[in-house]
Amino acid sequence: xxxxxxxxxxxxxxxxxxxxxxxxxxxxxxxxxxxxxxxxxxxxxxxxxxxxxxxxxxxxxxxxxxxxxxxxxxxxxxxxxxxxxxxxxxxxxxxxxxxxxxxxxxxxxxxxxxxxxxxxxxxxxxxxxxxxxxxxxxxxxxxxxxxxxxxxxxxxxxxxxxxxxxxxxxxxxxxxxxxxxxxxxxxxxxxxx
Amino acid sequence: xxxxxxxxxxxxxxxxxxxxxxxxxxxxxxxxxxxxxxxxxxxxxxxxxxxxxxxxxxxxxxxxxxxxxxxxxxxxxxxxxxxxxxxxxxxxxxxxxxxxxxxxxxxxxxxxxxxxxxxxxxxxxxxxxxxxxxxxxxxxxxxxxxxxxxxxxxxxxxxxxxxxxxxxxxxxxxxxxxxxxxxxxxxxxxxxx
Amino acid sequence: xxxxxxxxxxxxxxxxxxxxxxxxxxxxxxxxxxxxxxxxxxxxxxxxxxxxxxxxxxxxxxxxxxxxxxxxxxxxxxxxxxxxxxxxxxxxxxxxxxxxxxxxxxxxxxxxxxxxxxxxxxxxxxxxxxxxxxxxxxxxxxxxxxxxxxxxxxxxxxxxxxxxxxxxxxxxxxxxxxxxxxxxxxxxxxxxx
Amino acid sequence: xxxxxxxxxxxxxxxxxxxxxxxxxxxxxxxxxxxxxxxxxxxxxxxxxxxxxxxxxxxxxxxxxxxxxxxxxxxxxxxxxxxxxxxxxxxxxxxxxxxxxxxxxxxxxxxxxxxxxxxxxxxxxxxxxxxxxxxxxxxxxxxxxxxxxxxxxxxxxxxxxxxxxxxxxxxxxxxxxxxxxxxxxxxxxxxxx
DNA sequence: AATGAATGAGCATTCATTCAT
DNA sequence: TATGAATGAATGCTCATTCAT
Numbered sequence: 148x149x150x151x152x153x154x155x156x157x158x159x160x161x162x163x164x165x166x167x168x169x170x171x172x173x174x175x176x177x178x179x180x181x182x183x184x185x186x187x188x189x190x191x192x193x194x195x196x197x198x199x200x201x202x203x204x205x206x207x208x209x210x211x212x213x214x215x216x217x218x219x220x221x222x223x224x225x226x227x228x229x230x231x232x233x234x235x236x237x238x239x240x241x242x243x244x245x246x247x248x249x250x251x252x253x254x255x256x257x258x259x260x261x262x263x264x265x266x267x268x269x270x271x272x273x274x275x276x277x278x279x280x281x282x283x284x285x286x287x288x289x290x291x292x293x294x295x296x297x298x299x300x301x302x303x304x305x306x307x308x309x310x311x312x313x314x315x316x317x318x319x320x321x322x323x324x325x326x327x328x329x330x331x332x333x334x335x336x337x338x339x340x
Numbered sequence: 341x342x343x344x345x346x347x348x349x350x351x352x353x354x355x356x357x358x359x360x361x362x363x364x365x366x367x368x369x370x371x372x373x374x375x376x377x378x379x380x381x382x383x384x385x386x387x388x389x390x391x392x393x394x395x396x397x398x399x400x401x402x403x404x405x406x407x408x409x410x411x412x413x414x415x416x417x418x419x420x421x422x423x424x425x426x427x428x429x430x431x432x433x434x435x436x437x438x439x440x441x442x443x444x445x446x447x448x449x450x451x452x453x454x455x456x457x458x459x460x461x462x463x464x465x466x467x468x469x470x471x472x473x474x475x476x477x478x479x480x481x482x483x484x485x486x487x488x489x490x491x492x493x494x495x496x497x498x499x500x501x502x503x504x505x506x507x508x509x510x511x512x513x514x515x516x517x518x519x520x521x522x523x524x525x526x527x528x529x530x531x532x533x
Numbered sequence: 534x535x536x537x538x539x540x541x542x543x544x545x546x547x548x549x550x551x552x553x554x555x556x557x558x559x560x561x562x563x564x565x566x567x568x569x570x571x572x573x574x575x576x577x578x579x580x581x582x583x584x585x586x587x588x589x590x591x592x593x594x595x596x597x598x599x600x601x602x603x604x605x606x607x608x609x610x611x612x613x614x615x616x617x618x619x620x621x622x623x624x625x626x627x628x629x630x631x632x633x634x635x636x637x638x639x640x641x642x643x644x645x646x647x648x649x650x651x652x653x654x655x656x657x658x659x660x661x662x663x664x665x666x667x668x669x670x671x672x673x674x675x676x677x678x679x680x681x682x683x684x685x686x687x688x689x690x691x692x693x694x695x696x697x698x699x700x701x702x703x704x705x706x707x708x709x710x711x712x713x714x715x716x717x718x719x720x721x722x723x724x725x726x
Numbered sequence: 727x728x729x730x731x732x733x734x735x736x737x738x739x740x741x742x743x744x745x746x747x748x749x750x751x752x753x754x755x756x757x758x759x760x761x762x763x764x765x766x767x768x769x770x771x772x773x774x775x776x777x778x779x780x781x782x783x784x785x786x787x788x789x790x791x792x793x794x795x796x797x798x799x800x801x802x803x804x805x806x807x808x809x810x811x812x813x814x815x816x817x818x819x820x821x822x823x824x825x826x827x828x829x830x831x832x833x834x835x836x837x838x839x840x841x842x843x844x845x846x847x848x849x850x851x852x853x854x855x856x857x858x859x860x861x862x863x864x865x866x867x868x869x870x871x872x873x874x875x876x877x878x879x880x881x882x883x884x885x886x887x888x889x890x891x892x893x894x895x896x897x898x899x900x901x902x903x904x905x906x907x908x909x910x911x912x913x914x915x916x917x918x919x
Numbered sequence: 920a921a922t923g924a925a926t927g928a929g930c931a932t933t934c935a936t937t938c939a940t
Numbered sequence: 941t942a943t944g945a946a947t948g949a950a951t952g953c954t955c956a957t958t959c960a961t
Contacts, residue, residue: 149920168451170363173955173956174955174956174957175955183921184921184922184923185922185923185924185957186921186922186924186957186958186959187920187922187923189956189957189958190920190921194957195956195957225530251447254444254447255361255362255363255444255445255447256361256364256444257361257440257444257506258361260444260503260506260507261507279529282529286531288529288530288531289528289530289531289532290531292523292529296517296520297524297529299500299504300497300500300501300521300524300525302500303496303497303500303503304493304496304497304500306500307495307496307497307499308492308493308496310453311492314454324489327486327489328493330485331485331489331525331528332524332525332528333529333530334482334528334530335482335525335526335528335529336472336481336482336485336490336525336526336528337418337480337481337526338479338480338481338482338483339482366929366930366931367930367931368930368931376946376947377946377947378931378932378948378949379932379934379946379947379948379949380946380947380948382931382932382933383945383946387932535924538924551836554835554836554837555834556835557835559950559951559952560951560952560953561951561952569925569926570925570926570927571927571928571952571953572925572926572927572928572953572954572955573924573925573926573927574953575952575954576924580952580953581952633836637833637834637835637836637839638834640830640833640834641747641748641749641833646830646889646892646893647893668915672917673916674915674916675913675914675915675916675918676917678909678910678915679906682906682907682910683910683915685886685887685890686883686886686887686907686910686911688886689882689883689884689885689889690882690883690886691882692882692886693879693881693885694878694879694882696839696882697878699836699839700839700840713872713875714875716871717871717876717879717911717914718879718914718915719914719915719916720868720916721868721911721912721913721914721915722858722861722871722876722912722914723804723868723912723913724866724867725868728941731941752934752935753934753936754934754935762942762943763943763944764935765936765937765938765943765944765945766941766944767936768935768937769942773935773936774936
């Protein structure tokens with residue numbers, strides 16, 4: 148089946164990219180790991196860069212659709228946000244190679260970062276952004292904060308958890324950190340007066 | 341003078357790396373922009389990778405020494421942390437090419453990230469970490485939070501500001517965001533009950 | 534066919550090496566003369582040095598197998614030795630470029646000479662050595678001479694004929710010299726008393 | 727003194743060439759070993775190739791003048807020839823680096839070989855050639871042999887002794903072989919009838 | 920659809936030589 | 941004479957991509 152082979156190539160690519168980095172990975176390595184001929188890769192992808200894009204696109208749309216699905220039944224914005232953090236960390240924590248590609252390899256080019264930003268990432272950030280605005284309307288979040296700034300800050304905090312986890316050689320569980328991050332961001336770090 | 345030429349190469353490299361990315365930059369580009377012969381680069385650096393390392397090392401040690409200098413006269417930990425955020429954003433906001441190299445190019449390889457992490461970055465994070473612990477001892481920060489987690493979260497938040505700023509094509513001032521980030525992190529985003 | 538292309542590369546390399554010397558020959562020259570792309574060379578050989586080795590290996594094993602084949606039916610050791618000299622000079626005399634590579638290019642590095650010596654050359658010298666010992670046992674050669682020294686001397690004499698022939702721009706026939714060399718070595722140069 | 731520095735460069739070059747081969751030797755290595763600056767080499771030699779030529783020229787003219795000097799008082803041609811063989815092997819046996827350069831490095835280019843041949847080598851060979859003719863006139867050498875062929879053969883035999891000695895890592899004394907070579911060449915290897 | 924042999928553009932690095940001091 | 945920093949031409953090898961089968 149067509150989708151199967153395409154899938155196999157993507158899976159191989161994630162492994163290879165994670166291990167060697169995008170620029171040091173050879174198309175031949177990816178093909179070899181997928182047990183197909185080099186040329187076959189080009190029947191499913193335009194080229195090496197297209198593979199990277201596809202990894203991102205596929206994962207990002209999963210992130211988004213799953214995120215939307217999981218939060219639609221949640222009423223309270225603070226619980227929604229917590230769920231988003233959990234999903235993010237669960238998902239990347241469960242697929243270490245994918246996490247490496249997302250945190251490290253995808254960041255290696257401004258060109259890619261811009262496309263990355265323009266495409267799914269903006270949408271993902273928007274979900275967070277809307278949730279925060281919703282929380283402000285619900286009265287659960289402070290209204291004197293810029294919701295977009297909060298969204299970026301929230302994303303940056305979670306993102307850093309993933310990066311640190313990767314660099315630590317993944318010696319601990321990632322998902323449980325969601326609760327801690329949310330706790331800090333919700334309550335702030337200043338001691339109550 | 342020797343230091344001048346080395347400096348000129350580093351400056352050229354920052355510009356070239358920022359524009360094209362590390363892997364797409366040619367040593368000839370760097371040499372050309374520095375108005376020296378290709379071979380001269382190798383009188384000052386071991387090779388292309390050594391240039392990237394040197395950019396990182398030099399900048400990181402500046403970050404750290406300046407950071408330490410500026411916070412040593414500040415007593416209160418919350419003000420220290422605010423000053424660190426300001427410095428970070430001022431510094432990268434003032435040199436856009438350097439910011440691009442730091443946010444994007446240096447992240448392109450796990451190999452580099454590990455060295456990056458092991459070297460100056462860990463020290464930088466430690467300054468933040470110690471400051472937070474100090475704040476907890478002073479009673480200005482909550483004691484029920486993991487200070488290392490807070491440090492990472494703090495760094496991730498600031499770092500995301502820089503990344504977003506770069507991807508936005510630097511259409512706004514970066515430094516003023518320090519205050520906003522601190523405000524959110526200090527007070528939290530939950531509305532007071 | 535695979536063997537054909539490999540063969541074509543070897544033939545081109547012999548010509549190019551003969552004309553310009555190993556170090557002054559470019560892989561592109563070899564590929565160009567073989568009418569293939571530069572990269573194709575690397576599908577058949579590990580690199581430039583591997584080509585030189587292969588030329589040597591192939592030729593040396595031909596020398597040895599043909600030598601053994603031709604002398605096995607000869608009974609008398611003196612006739613065997615004469616046949617070896619003839620074969621050596623016929624073979625190199627018939628392929629001038631190969632002769633140049635063998636006499637000149639292969640000698641340009643101690644490193645190669647040692648491998649050369651260790652590999653086929655030792656075997657070739659051994660054939661000569663054994664033939665001389667055989668002749669001593671047959672009573673046809675003097676028993677008071679060190680047979681290994683004689684073998685080296687015999688090889689050195691023939692080898693010098695080839696080198697001189699090359700340097701003379703091959704203006705005469707090489708093969709007929711075999712008889713003359715053997716005549717001198719067999720009878721010695723001292724006048725009979 | 728000018729000659730001293732020139733001499734020092736030549737000595738360094740012989741060592742460096744012997745160890746790494748002509749093409750793999752750097753002018754900087756030679757200069758470094760001679761304890762002078764790289765540029766100074768060019769005050770005494772036209773370039774790298776000129777150094778190689780000079781090594782050859784100087785050594786060859788020493789060979790020739792010393793050879794002539796030593797044999798002029800010898801009357802009998804066979805004793806002259808023996809003395810030449812001794813000198814050749816003594817000289818190279820006493821300076822291993824020089825021997826390596828002569829046997830291996832100088833042979834690495836047809837271009838050089840031709841100049842080598844045209845220059846001193848022809849003269850050296852001529853000394854041998856004349857000595858053999860002299861011996862034929864004296865009645866000490868057979869008159870039915872081509873004296874030039876014998877000269878080449880004689881040189882080839884001695885030359886091979888040196889090459890073998892080098893490749894053996896110089897584990898034995900070279901000079902004593904002169905007697906053995908002469909013994910074989912004089913008497914021939916055939917058993918007397 | 921699949922193959923994999925062939926392609927050839929692309930590039931970091933070396934090092935003989937020069938020349939201002 | 942002597943220096944040694946600077947030059948820049950030169951090249952083996954890689955690998956993404958193509959295309960005949």
